[in-house]
Amino acid sequence: MEVTLGQVLALLGAAMAVFLPGVGSAKGVGMVGEAAAGVVAEDPNKFSQTLILQALPGTQGIYGLLTGFVVMQKIGLLGGNLLPLTTYEGFLVFAACLPISVVGLLSAIAQARAAAAGVGIVAKKPEEVAKGITYAAMVETYAVLSLLASILMLFGLRFS
8 A cells, every 4th residue: 555645644743743742741740850859858748749740741741642542543543444545634634633732742841830830839838739739730721622622623524
């Protein structure tokens, strides 16, 4: 079977949906981990509170992976029967991957900054951890919206 440009574009979209939010999440989790390590070095009892904050920026990578799997299923790659997509269809899949790709990357880093600030709250007032989690979770809203947009676009595509 000959590979079409449409298939390449669709796979590029899937790869981008996995790669960019994954990079953002890895960077974000690392940023919060650095802040949390200093707090835990001073007070090991704050580990569980800081771990929750560290985990938050990791969700964008999960959203990107989910989107990538949806693309792979949609184009038949997971079933071993890759659809012969036209260039136009490939561009549609690629475009559907853009929201989670871009917002996933940027929101993971923004969420990490908010979560790292939350670690600062835990350092001084551990009983106020919920406030730090809330600040970081507000950023999550936009990652979820971009996931929803990408998934709805992908589910709406029909291939000939």
